[in-house]
Amino acid sequence: MPRLTVDDLKKIKEQHREKLALKEGGSRVKVTVHMGTCGIAAGAKKVMDALLDEIGKAGAKDIIVATSGCAGLCSKEPMATVEVLNAAPVKYVYLNEEKMRKIFAEHVQKGQVVGECALVAGSETAY
Amino acid sequence: MDTFRTSVMVCGGTGCVAGGTLKIKKALDEELRRKGLEKEINVLLTGCLGFCAQGPVIAVHPDEIFYQRLTAEDIPVIVEDHFVKGRPVERLVCKEPAREQTVPLMKDIPFYNLQVLRALRNKGMIDAENIDEYIARDGYQAAAKALTEMTSAQIVDEMKRSGLRGRGGAGFPTGLKWEFCAKVKDDQKYILCNGDEGDPGAFMDRSIMEADPHVVLEGMLIGAKAIGASKGYIYVRAEYPLAVHRLQLAIDQAKEYGLLGENILGTGFNLDIEIYQGAGAFVCGEETALMRSLEGKRGMPRPRPPFPAVKGLWDKPTVLNNVETYANIPPIILNGADWYRSLGTEKSSGTKVFALSGAISNIGLIEVPMGIPLRKIIYEIGGGVPNKRKFKAVQLGGPSGGCIPEHLLDTPVTYEDIMQTGAIVGSGGMVVMNDLNCMVSVAKFFLEFTAEESCGKCPPCRIGTTVMLDILTNITEGRGKAGDIELLQDMAQDIISTSLCGLGQTAPNPVLTTIRYFRDEYESHINEGWCRTGVCKDLCTFYIDEEKCKACGACKRVCPQDAVSGEKKVPHRIDQARCIQCRSCYEVCKFDSVKIGPRSMRELLKGLPGQDALRDRQIRTLAGKEE
Numbered sequence: 001m002p003r004l005t006v007d008d009l010k011k012i013k014e015q016h017r018e019k020l021a022l023k024e025g026g027s028r029v030k031v032t033v034h035m036g037t038c039g040i041a042a043g044a045k046k047v048m049d050a051l052l053d054e055i056g057k058a059g060a061k062d063i064i065v066a067t068s069g070c071a072g073l074c075s076k077e078p079m080a081t082v083e084v085l086n087a088a089p090v091k092y093v094y095l096n097e098e099k100m101r102k103i104f105a106e107h108v109q110k111g112q113v114v115g116e117c118a119l120v121a122g123s124e125t126a127y
Numbered sequence: 128m129d130t131f132r133t134s135v136m137v138c139g140g141t142g143c144v145a146g147g148t149l150k151i152k153k154a155l156d157e158e159l160r161r162k163g164l165e166k167e168i169n170v171l172l173t174g175c176l177g178f179c180a181q182g183p184v185i186a187v188h189p190d191e192i193f194y195q196r197l198t199a200e201d202i203p204v205i206v207e208d209h210f211v212k213g214r215p216v217e218r219l220v221c222k223e224p225a226r227e228q229t230v231p232l233m234k235d236i237p238f239y240n241l242q243v244l245r246a247l248r249n250k251g252m253i254d255a256e257n258i259d260e261y262i263a264r265d266g267y268q269a270a271a272k273a274l275t276e277m278t279s280a281q282i283v284d285e286m287k288r289s290g291l292r293g294r295g296g297a298g299f300p301t302g303l304k305w306e307f308c309a310k311v312k313d314d315q316k317y318i319l320c321n322g323d324e325g326d327p328g329a330f331m332d333r334s335i336m337e338a339d340p341h342v343v344l345e346g347m348l349i350g351a352k353a354i355g356a357s358k359g360y361i362y363v364r365a366e367y368p369l370a371v372h373r374l375q376l377a378i379d380q381a382k383e384y385g386l387l388g389e390n391i392l393g394t395g396f397n398l399d400i401e402i403y404q405g406a407g408a409f410v411c412g413e414e415t416a417l418m419r420s421l422e423g424k425r426g427m428p429r430p431r432p433p434f435p436a437v438k439g440l441w442d443k444p445t446v447l448n449n450v451e452t453y454a455n456i457p458p459i460i461l462n463g464a465d466w467y468r469s470l471g472t473e474k475s476s477g478t479k480v481f482a483l484s485g486a487i488s489n490i491g492l493i494e495v496p497m498g499i500p501l502r503k504i505i506y507e508i509g510g511g512v513p514n515k516r517k518f519k520a521v522q523l524g525g526p527s528g529g530c531i532p533e534h535l536l537d538t539p540v541t542y543e544d545i546m547q548t549g550a551i552v553g554s555g556g557m558v559v560m561n562d563l564n565c566m567v568s569v570a571k572f573f574l575e576f577t578a579e580e581s582c583g584k585c586p587p588c589r590i591g592t593t594v595m596l597d598i599l600t601n602i603t604e605g606r607g608k609a610g611d612i613e614l615l616q617d618m619a620q621d622i623i624s625t626s627l628c629g630l631g632q633t634a635p636n637p638v639l640t641t642i643r644y645f646r647d648e649y650e651s652h653i654n655e656g657w658c659r660t661g662v663c664k665d666l667c668t669f670y671i672d673e674e675k676c677k678a679c680g681a682c683k684r685v686c687p688q689d690a691v692s693g694e695k696k697v698p699h700r701i702d703q704a705r706c707i708q709c710r711s712c713y714e715v716c717k718f719d720s721v722k723i724g725p726r727s728m729r730e731l732l733k734g735l736p737g738q739d740a741l742r743d744r745q746i747r748t749l750a751g752k753e754e
Contacts, residue, residue, distance in 0.1 A: 003385025005393050006271045009262060016263035017145070034251050036337045037330075037369050069338020071251035073238070074330075075490035081251065088177040089142075090230055113230050122175035122233035123140040123252075126244040 022085045028062040029108050032081040036070030042077035043096065050097035051080075054104040063108060076119065082107050088121040131169035133210065136186040140175030140233070141244060141252060143182035145264055147198065148172075149462070151183055154199040158206045168210055174234035181221055193221035237507035238489055243470060245478045246294075246454035247494045249339040255373050258380040261341040267386055269457035270348045274394045277460075279309055282353040286456070288464035290476035295321055295412070295449030296524065296553045297629065298475075298542040301456075304446055307436035308354040311444040318347050318356040318398075319421070319440065319447040322363035322370065323405050323412040326525025327576065329556030331480045332450035334492050336363065336370035339454065340377035344387065344400060346453025349460055351398045354446050359400040362417050364407045374402055409526075409580035413628045414439075414447045416582065427582045428628035449554070451480055471497035475541035479555060485522075486561035488513045495540070502536040505559060516561035520644070524553025526573040526580075527633030529640030530566065549640040551633070563714070565662035566645040567652055571599040573637035581630065588631030591622040595638060605665040605726060607653035612642060657725035664708040668728035671712075672750070673698035675720035682712035682721060703732045724749050 004012075022030055033039070033048045048067070055063055071079045076093035082103060083089035090113050092103060099117050106112045113121075137143075137152045152172060159165045178184045181195035192215050194205060201219055208214045233239035244250060253260040261267070273282055287302030308316065320343055324332040336343060347359050363371050378400055381387040389397045403421055410416045411426040418440045420426035439445025455477060459467045468476045475497040481504065484490050488510030495504060505511065505521060512518045520530040529550030531538065538544050545552045560569065578592040595618055598611055619635030626632045642649060651657045658666035671682070671691075676698040683691040683699060690706045693699030701712070713721045728749045731742050 003390070003393070006275055009267055009271055009392070012259055012262045013265070013268070016259045032251065036334055037367075040369070066254050067256075068251045068253060069255050070334045070492055072247070072493065073489060073491040075488075079251075083179075086181070088175070088179050088232070115230060118230045120233050120236055120239060121230045122177040122239070123142040123179045124233060124239055124244050124250070125139045125174040125242060126141040126144040126248045 022064075022083060026062075027064045028085050030064040030066060030081075030083045031108065032066045032068050032083075034069065034071040034077065034079045034081070035067045036074075038070055038074035039077045039079060044078040046097050047078045047080065047095045047100045050100040051104060054101055058104075058109070060109075072124075073119075079119075084108070084111050087111070089123055090121045091119045092117045093119045132167050133190070134169045134171060134188045136171050136173040136176065136188065138174075138176045138178070138182060138184045138186075139172040140179055140182070141248060142175070142179035143184060144248075146183040148183045150199045151185070151197050151202060154202040155185075155206070158202050159210070162206060162211065164206070164210055174240040175232065176234060177232040178221060184221060187215075190215065194219045195221035238493075238510065241495060241499070241503060241508050242493055243478050243496055244494050245458055246335065246342075246451050246480050247339075247492065248458070249342065250334075250492070251338065253339065255338050255340055256376050258341060258377065258384060258386075261339070265457075265461065266341055267345055269460035270345045270386070271392055273349045273352050273460050274392055274396050277352075279353050279355060282349060282460070283309055285460060285464050286353070289459045289467040290464075290471075290474070291452065291455055291459060291467065292475065292542065293449060294451035294455070294479065294554065296527065296551065298552065301448060301452055304436060304448075305350060305353045307434065308444050308446045311437055313444050315358070315443045316354055316356040317440045317443055317445040318351040318354065318359040319417070319445060320347055320359070320361040320453060321412060321414070321417060321447055321449045322361055322367070322374075323417060324367075324450070324554060325364065325407070325409040325412050325580075326527075326554055326556045327573075328482060328484045328522070328558040329525055329554050330482045331492060331555045333367050333370050334482075335450050335454050335480075336367065337373055340370075340374045341381065342454045342457060343374070343450055344377055344381055346448070346456040347400060348386070348391070348398055349456050350446060350448065350453070352396060354444070356446070357397045357399070359398060360421055360440075361400060361402050362405055362411070362421060363402060365404040366407050371402060371404060378402070408582070409576070410582045410628070410630050413630060416628070417447065418445065425582075427584050428630075430627060451555070472539070472541050474543060479540065479552065481555045481557045483509050483557050483559070485557075485559040486512050486516060486518075486564075487559040497541050498539045500537050500539055501531065504540070504557070505536065509559065512559065512561050514561075516563060519560045519562050519564055520566065520569075522550075522558040522560065522569070522573075522637070523556070524551035524633075524636070525556045526577045527551060527629065527636055528553045528556075529636045530560070530569065530644060531640075532644040535644075549636065549643055551636070563660055563662075563710075565603075565658050565660040566641040566648050567599065567603055567658070568662045570638045570641040571596065571603055574599060574634065577630065577634035581634070585625070585627050585631055587622045587625040588627075588634060591618055592631075592634050594618065595622075595635065599638070602649065602652050603658070603663040603666070605656055605663075607649075609653065611653060612646070612649050616642060655725050656727060659723060661708065661710045661713055661723040666726050667708055668703065668724040668726060668732065669701055669706055669708060669710070669713060670703075670722055670724055670728065670732055670750075671699050671701055672720045672722050673700075675718055677718050677720070679717070681715045681717065685711045685715045687711065701732075703729050722750065 078095040292298040416426040416428045435445045583589045661667045690702045
């Protein structure tokens with residue numbers, strides 16, 4: 001990768017902002033597994049493996065899987081955020097492999113939020 | 128208060144802010160002012176409205192109209208057509224997508240709606256190991272601005288005006304620190320990052336380094352430009368392997384992009400950053416000790432002046448800031464000092480990250496505007512004390528801080544107000560304690576920590592903390608004597624006034640604040656041989672109040688010693704010869720029938736009731752049932 005100029009920085013920003021945001025014609029769902037120290041200690045790795053396993057079995061190609069850091073509620077880890085195109089992101093708490101598989105089948109595939117594991121919908125306030 | 132005919136809620140969720148909400152709010156404010164409508168229409172920034180995919184969105188009340196995917200250019204049309212002529216702009220109106228009503232929205236949950244993310248703005252949003260995702264959320268834009276458009280003096284001025292104070296604990300104004308160093312002329316200067324977070328119960332810096340490592344690099348880059356440094360070090364404790372790993376990846380990626388190294392962004396500015404892993408000594412969080420440790424020497428503080436801004440690392444001018452401080456810098460450069468000052472108080476501006484832990488429902492990492500009362504943090508954001516226990520105190524500032532009791536919970540969280548209580552804001556660890564905590568033991572725990580971590584340079588700290596610890600140990604083990612409390616207070620003052628560095632100067636704080644607010648607990652330990660919380664095993668007797676006992680058997684099942692006897696419908700008894708004071712029965716009892724008495728009850732309770740009238744009366748007296 002060549003050394004960047006200020007303009008390159010703006011280009012990367014635009015390109016990746018598009019990539020980060022779901023849009024018509026692109027990926028349909030983004031699943032973020034929160035993997036800070038707290039998440040990993042609580043079993044986020046297994047949750048991630050279960051998710052990848054389900055995606056592989058379903059042969060789904062329109063799902064972005066991402067990792068990220070601590071989501072702020074360490075005592076409710078493992079946590080994951082599921083964002084379906086045209087809907088608010090939903091944060092899931094106290095996950096395990098079984099719950100992740102269920103969330104995949106219902107929320108990721110059919111767009112139905114799994115109420116019993118969901119904590120909240122929306123994104124956090126930033127000023 | 129003015130009454131408005133219409134309120135416009137501008138979504139301040141991270142998704143919408145990334146999409147340009149702040150520009151929209153600015154455009155809206157300006158347009159309304161131009162039309163003279165600012166007294167009629169109220170514009171508010173609100174928590175996430177839940178339509179992130181359609182963002183940026185605004186909601187208009189009482190019309191109940193949502194506008195979606197806005198840009199600043201749409202604002203004049205909305206103001207003209209909707210607010211002046213009363214006709215909503217159809218093409219921008221949101222067609223609300225079907226949403227599950229069962230899941231609450233963030234704006235309705237205190238944990239989320241009382242928080243404001245600045246330092247943590249990328250928390251859980253980006254892949255920490257991918258620089259492009261950081262750049263996509265305005266990453267390195269502030270550094271680009273600082274390097275290409277701003278002079279060193281302008282950066283320093285912006286920082287000074289923002290009022291940002293060091294988030295590591297001491298609260299020294301960052302802009303001032305930078306100014307001192309910028310003024311010194313030297314061929315080599317250093318910019319350092321303090322990631323040696325060591326307070327028990329604090330994990331703010333670790334989380335930032337793990338979740339958003341590039342923000343630390345960007346903050347350092349801006350600081351380096353401000354003071355004229357060309358070399359930087361991040362001092363991280365080796366106990367944070369994931370943070371070290373992600374920081375290293377971030378440095379490698381930034382170097383590859385030319386955002387670190389030589390001729391950054393083609394501006395001719397050079398900065399190289401390396402990680403230095405500390406071995407975990409608490410004192411190495413002190414700035415001069417940290418620098419000695421970086422030089423490869425034993426980490427020990429030295430007297431100041433000369434201050435590090437003049438003579439720091441290898442005797443060269445050096446600036447050291449904390450991880451969280453750096454995380455605040457890029458948004459200040461991008462949005463300006465006035466934006467930063469818009470939250471917080473006059474002397475404590477902006478937001479502060481806290482790590483909530485202990486006896487609290489929502490354990491985690493939060494960011495709140497300075498000036499928020501402690502009560503709001505603990506009861507609304509933190510969700511209060513779980514398991515129906517009672518709040519007792521909150522420990523702020525780790526081993527350098529103090530315990531704040533219930534009656535001071537309305538104290539606003541600012542550097543000055545917290546200092547008044549005897550605690551400090553510190554780096555941001557907040558440990559909540561419930562009624563199962565013995566405050567003498569809490570003080571002892573923190574003193575144990577500082578006595579062990581004292582580097583040994585100053586006798587008042589090295590010997591003083593050890594002697595104080597001995598006294599506390601005596602008190603908790605039943606050897607306390609009259610005058611101990613006064614002796615502790617005396618010694619504490621001596622240690623505070625004669626220690627060289629912050630470690631010694633603050634080490635007695637946990638003891639002093641617990642004496643100040645929980646003196647009765649110290650007295651009952653010393654005078655009555657009674658630890659009423661049942662923590663100090665030598666100073667308590669567990670017994671069952673037979674009038675209250677429902678004979679449910681819960682205590683019997685949980686006892687590891689089989690010390691509880693009793694059948695169904697027969698009040699249970701604890702065999703004092705077997706009891707090891709583990710407190711399990713007390714914690715499990717739902718009927719408040721397991722009681723904690725003073726040490727002197729233990730022998731008395733070894734006999735059976737009814738055999739000795741005098742003994743029975745003594746027991747009843749100690750149990751508070753007879754005067």
